[in-house]
Each structure stands twice: as C-alpha cells, then as structure tokens.
Amino acid sequence: MVDHRWLLSRRALLGGVGALGVSALLPRGLASRALAAGPPTRFVVVHVPEGMWNGAMRPSATATTFGPIFEAMDPFKSQILALSNLNMQSRDHGPGGDGHHRGVPHMLTGTEMADENNAGGASVDQKIAQAIGGDSKFGSLQFAVRIIYNDTNSRLIWSAAKRSVPAIQDPWEAYKRIFTGVMPTAAAGGGTTSMNSAPAAPPKIDLRKSALDYALSETASLRTRLSGPDRDRLDSYQESLRDIEKRLGTTTVSVPGSCTPPTLGTAIDKAAEANYPKIGKLQMDLMVAALQCNLTRVATLQWGNSNDQCTYSWLGVNALGHDLAHNNGNVDPSGSKKQTVFRWYSEQAAYLLGKLQSIPEGTGTMLDNTLILWVSEFSESNGHTADKLLWFLMGNANGYFKQGRVVNCAGRSTNDVHATVCNAFGIADTTFGNPAYCKGAIADLR
C-alpha cells in the first residue's frame, strides 16, 4: 500500500494495454524500474551561461574538494560526477551563427542545425521525456530566468528538428499552468494524497475545452490543404493541442502525501534584473515540486541567455556577464568578478541539490531518484571554445552512475554523455545525435 502512490497513473491503470505496450518496448532495466514499486527517476537539465570556469580552479581529480569556484557543491560531492574536457563536436559543423548562437541549439541535440535559426534534432531531455514522461501530466516542463534575446542564443530545448520548446519565465504563470485545478484533498492514508485536477463542481460549460475541440477539428481539416513547411508549422499547433487534450484527460494524479506546491508570494517583475535570484529560486522550487508531485518527470531550467545579459548587481559585479566573459572594457581584469558569478551559480546548484535531498522518498531522498545534467556552452568563453567543456552529472539516477568523482573525458563528445544518460533512462540506443560525433556511452561514468 505504501507504494501505491508510485503506480503509474490513472491512464496506465485504466488503459493497461497501452501502458504495458510502452513498457514492453523499453529495455528491461527501465521497464523494471518504472513498473516496480518505488519512486520514478527524473531527469533535469540546468543551463548556465558563458561557460563555467576554465583553468586551474576547475575541479581536480585528486583533490578532496571541488575547489574555490564550486565549493558550495562540496557537501553533495558523493552525489556528483564532474565531467571535464568534453567536446561539443557537432558545433563545428553545419549552418549557424557564432559560438553563442550555435552552442545553445547544439548543446543538447548533438547534430548540425537545420538552418541558421533552428536545431536539427530533438534535445536529450525531450528524447528522455518521450521514453519516461508519457504518463505524467506534463511530458516535460521548461523553466527559465530572464531570457533577453529570443533567438538561437536562448533556444536550448527542441522536441524535433526546427521545433523549439520555449521555457516559461514567470513563476506565477508556471504555477497557474502546473498546479491549477490540482488541489490536494484529504490524504487517503498510506501517505497518499489524491490530487484531483477536476474541480468538485465543474462549470457547466468549459469554454476552453470546447475551443480546444473545435481548434483540433479545424486543424485536421486545414492540414489536408497544406504541405511542406506550412503543414509542419500547423502540425506543431496540432501536436500541442493534442498534448493539452491528453493532459485534460488526466483527471486524477496519484501523488505522494508530501507533495506541496510552493508558496510564491506576491508577484514581482520577472524581467527586472534585481529579481533574478528570487525568480530563479522560485523556478527551482516549482520545478522540484512538479517533479515531486509526479506531474512531470523531465524538467529543464535555463539561467539567462548564452550571451549573458545579467550584470549581477546583487553580487556587486555590475558588469554584463558577456562583458565579463570577454573582459570587455577591462571590466574584470583579474577575473574576480567572473569568479564571483560562477561561484553564485554553484550556490544555486547547491540549493537545488539541497532541496532535492531534503525530500524523503522511498528509502532515501528525492536526490537519489533524480539525475541533473548541469551544462554550459563554452569551455573558455572569450574564445567561444567548446572543446574542453566542464559539465556535471548530479544525483545518480538510482545508482546508475558512480558518483563522487572528477572524470577526465579527454575530448569525448558531449553526445557520448547524452548517449550515457539515455541508457540510464532505459533508451538502448548506442549513439546520440549525429553518430559521426558520438562513440557511444562513456563506460567510465558507471
């Protein structure tokens, strides 16, 4: 009974054939994990702009701490795998703009861009969401903090080639979208809270639902008259409407009794730089709550743009992250401001890790059942290089990874990391992205 809450969803229970059909396609590892009693494993990607750090203060394989930039993460070292010297090999190929405008669409897709404005394939989180997210309310959720440029230097997540998935930037909007109608009712015992997404007395006419039905049928008839890229764009709407329709069908979500949506407080301006830390924290809280409540299993968080337009005024930095990266106008001759910024992002990682660790789950904590891929697009930001990237894998996806280490990846492709992560979630593929830039999973991470 105690584990009833982790059985997969009403749809899986009611439509058992479909659910089993899916699981039958999954490699044994995941299928057994997913259907076995126990918390689901979640996947999170966090992007920080302008690289993380380059040089002597990077985590060293022999040291007992992560060093001065990343020391905030030290308490979680046993749950962290630092991956150094990764190479985003695909970025050197195909169309696209400069390192910012190529790095972001390439980072999680690992293949040539379709054109100057679009990635050429699905990002790793979306691929994993396809595999594990199908029965949760949201296939995946995207969060961001203060995106300034809405071009390829912010477009990180792609459901397919040329299909950008935007992130929600306003925590209050996010709350409404994720938790509206999801009202905790009295615990039904066994630590289970039933969250009923249909209000007790539904209004007689649901205008939103009737508009959705109408739009779907119109889309179907219009579709037959279109072709090529016009039809593709219409299809993006149709697929989105279907996704929403499916979600409306999920009337009851079984969630852990501890599931509590965060309290956001009074709305503040999401675009104001002074609110950046506050908005970021709220977005992390919402993300963790959505994962904890099993409303989604895949989430991403983007901090700003690749071409970093934050001046970190609350840290006393007062210079654009992008200017720091290049030391433009000599804003940061010693690099100390850049260090301050990167340290601050490490503290955000620590906050997220601490939050996950504070939530008991199964025999451990939520952190045990989560994998966070912490990424940035540059190894050295002034040069816009991406051949010696430092990334992190945090949490260990139910023991899949051998954490607590710094691994020198010696130029392995970032696609190899994605392939490894896909394997961890039961996707049996031997490559990720364009196979030309992938040698397969990195054995040493396990």
Added chain:
Amino acid sequence: MSKRRCAALAAGRLAVLLLGACTGTIESPDTWADGTGPRNAGPNGTAAIGSADNPGGVISITTPLKCTTKAIGPTPMKRLTHAEYDNAVSDLLGDKTHPAQNFPPDTQSGLFDNTAEAQTVPVLLADQYLDAAESLAEGIPDIKALVGGCELTGSAGATCARNFIDRFGRRAFRRPLAAAESTKLVTLYNTTRTASDEQTGVRAVVAAVLASPNFIFRPEFGQTGGTVPGAMKTTQFELAGRLASLLWASVPDDMLLDAAQKGQLATKEQVAAQARRMLMDPKARAATAAFYDQWLGLAALNTATKDTALFPEFNDGLRTAMREETRRFVANVVWEDDAKLSTLLTAPYSFINAPLAQIYGVRGPNDAATYSKVSLDPAQRAGVLTQASMLAGFARPDDSSPVKRGKWVRTRILCQDLPDPPANVPQLPPLAANVSNRERFAMHTADPACSGCHNLVDGLGFGLERYDSIGRIRTMSQGVPIDSSGEVTETSDIDGKYSGGPELAARLAKSTQVRDCAPTQWLRYAMGRTETSDDTCSLTAVREAFAASNGNLRELMVALTQTDAFWNYRQSK
C-alpha cells in the same frame, strides 16, 4: 575569421559582403554582437546562399537590379505575431488588455520578430492561446452589442446568431466562412445554448474562433490566373489579409472585407486606394512603429549597461526617454513631416524631456513626463544616427564603440551584412590615460589580419567618436582631443572621407544605396523572410517607386502592396 572563410564568403555571398576588403580576422566577438540573432553566414561561410530556403541566393545592394524574369520567392504561411494577436483581439472584441504580452516571446531572427519559418506553436503557446481565448470570451462585456444589437432569443434568435457567426468569423479568418464552417459554429452555438444559455453560446463561438488555426495562422492558397510563372494569383481576401497585416498588424475591417467581397480589390489602383485609406487610420501608426523599432534596433537599449562611475545618470528613466524620443521622432517624420527618408536621417530636431535635455545640452521641458520638439545644433546632430538611443544602445559600458555603431550603419542603413565574428580574438585594451578611445580600437585592429573586415565598420563608427557612451557631445577622450574623421568604404556611391555625425548623415541621406536599403528592409519585414533572387522584380519595383517619390516612407508602404510578391502566392517547399 580565416582567409579561407572570407574566400568562401567571397564565393558564396558576394552580393552582400564586401569581400575585397574582408580578408582577415574579425575583431572581438562581443563588440560585434548586438544580440540581433545569428547572421546568415555559416562557420565556413557556406550557409545562406545555396540553402534550401534560399536557393536563388541573395540580392546585391550595390549592383543595380534589373527585372528580367518574372518570378516571386516563396510565400510561407504566417502566424500572428504577438503584436498582431493583441491588435486583432482589440479590433474583434474591443479588448485592450494585451493578452499576448505573457505569451512566450516571438522568435527573433535577423532584425525582425516575424520570420514565418520560426512561427511554430509549441505547447506553452498553445496553452496560452486557449487561456486567452477562454478569458477573452468570458470577458466580453456586452454580448448584445457584440452581436450587433439583435435579439438572440425569440423567433429571430437563430438568424441573429448565424449572422453574428458569419460576420465575426469573416473578420477573424479574413474571408467568408465556408458553409460547412458556418454550420459547425452554429452547431457549437446551439449545443452550448442548449446546455446553458444564448450568451454562453456566443462566448463559446468566440473562444472557438480565437483558438482556430484559421485565425492564429493566415493560410493562403491563391487562385489561378496569375502571370508569374510557378505562382498563383493572390485572392482578393488574401490581399485584404496581407494589407491588414502589413499596415495595421491586425485583421481587416469590414470595409476592406466588403471591398474584397464585391471584387473591388481587383486592380492595383483599388489596392493602393485601400492602402492609403488604411494609412490614415491611427492603427497604421502603431503597427508601423514596430517596424522602425526593429529596423533601428531600439531593443539594444534594453540591455545596454553603463559604467555607473562614469555615467551615473544612465538609469531606466533615461533608457525609456531615449527610446521614447526616437519613437516620437520617427512618428513625426513619417506621419507629420514630409515622410522623407532623408529627413529621418538628417532632421536637426528631436523630441526631448528633461533628462534628455541634459544629454543634448539644450533647454527643454522641466520634467521627465513632458516631451517637446526642440531644434538641435545642426553641426552636432542629424536625424536618427545621432540620437541618444542609437549612440547609447550601440556603445560599450565605458565608452563609445566605433565597431557597434559602424555595424549599425553598415547592416541596417546600408543593407550590407557582415560575417559572424570568429572566436579567440584578442581583447580590447583597457581605457588608459592619453590613449583615446579611437586609438584603443585602432590598436586593437591594426593587425592586417583584423583590419580587412574592420575597415567595413570602423570607418563608419570613427566619425561618431564625438558622442560618448550615452550620446553626449564631448571634445576630449582620455585627455586626447576627439578625432571624428571617418571614411565610407565599399558602398556603391558614397565612398570617401568625412568628418563627424552630421556629415556622415548627410552623405547617407543622398546615397542611392541607402535609398535602396529601406525598401529591402521593409520587404523583408512584409514577407516574413529574407529576399531571394526570385524577389528581384518586386524589390526593383519598390525601389523605383521609392525613388520616384523622393524617398517618401509612406509611399514606400503603398509600393509594397503593388509588387508581384504582394499580388502572387507561391507555396513554400
């Protein structure tokens, strides 16, 4: 930027780039970047020109165009931009709440945010379309007024409802509803009415129409009878939709749709007459302001930061004022003054409030809320080029940036794209006493490997050195007297040395290349894509009309409606 790359650019993009001069490495990426999105060059200079969506290649700005083969480029299906969505629901329902302001932002590519190819509908946006449809429908204050005053109850109720559906649907879809579409909405109305009441029935119809792909997108199919090979003729209702999108950033009004219905958008004269009527409407001002905002890059101000020790007065209030100044100035030139491009580029007046009066060193209003038209010293200021919005938006935090400002002129005013900056470039030396900002940049790009490409921008920016990082006039830089000599290079008709902003502005104002560039930017905006060589005839026609009107920016908008691109439809492949 390797020589190899510039060589590749030479082969691939010679129309746009000035390869002769661009044979070396480009300067610091940051100084290049202005956040306007990826440019068209690939890492090896291979993109854009033979790519699938640009098979014909790009059109040269410096080579005279000749319309020899009738053709048009593709007509990708457009989605409403968020601005269009807000305007459309305002026109349809009177709603002024701007529901689209919370939508995930429209994608920028190139200078503009209306690139058709990028206009997908991800789940987040679809969710918000449904939210907005629902809340707009629920928020209709007066159903009876919306349906035109007829009674929804009683014996004439059914007719009242059907008439409303046909009229509302026609406006939202920019064409009459097909019989089956009308029937479907009547069925929705009746079902809802039965379950609830007539008012709710109307609300359900409104919500459904606002969520329909026929409202959110603007699908076009054309008709037979065109004269452009490989293309169809635009239908009259499609022309109405295009006019409304271009001139109002919204849906057509009933007058325009009636004209289409009566077959009165059959000739170019009829369409021009409608365009002129529409330009008289205040809706045209707001809609076209969006073009100028993007063309002139006002968004750069949003993220421009300044060294607070050097420029303590630069704050959000001043930012807003700078943006407001340029908007008021552009609106005045286009709608009140003579609408000439040359006036936009050279007018020695502007609209300032109290903080801006400090920047310009003139007497102005006493408060920040009041903007007054003031004359500026023509030896110091001339048109948009020397306005604080541009000078501060395209500058460094600590000083001016000849590179950013030069790039602004080269790409936006002269229509010559620059290749992407390379990685691993040397940093700009710090500010130092007795080394002017100009010398600082000159040292930075002295390397022959750098100067090739830099000559394309630096000569245009050095002439603006008399303006500091927030647009004030200065006489000294780091203890060294200002040298504001510059040189225009690689243009078709205005090459040569000059000194100072007003002289550069005057030079630009008399240039044929500049006069040909404004139609190029407008056509990109109107088409929602970059031009291809298939657009040669349309572009030629707009340029000729613009020249014939002595560079009248209002006539330019009318000219756009007279082109083969406007009158024809070619399916995207």
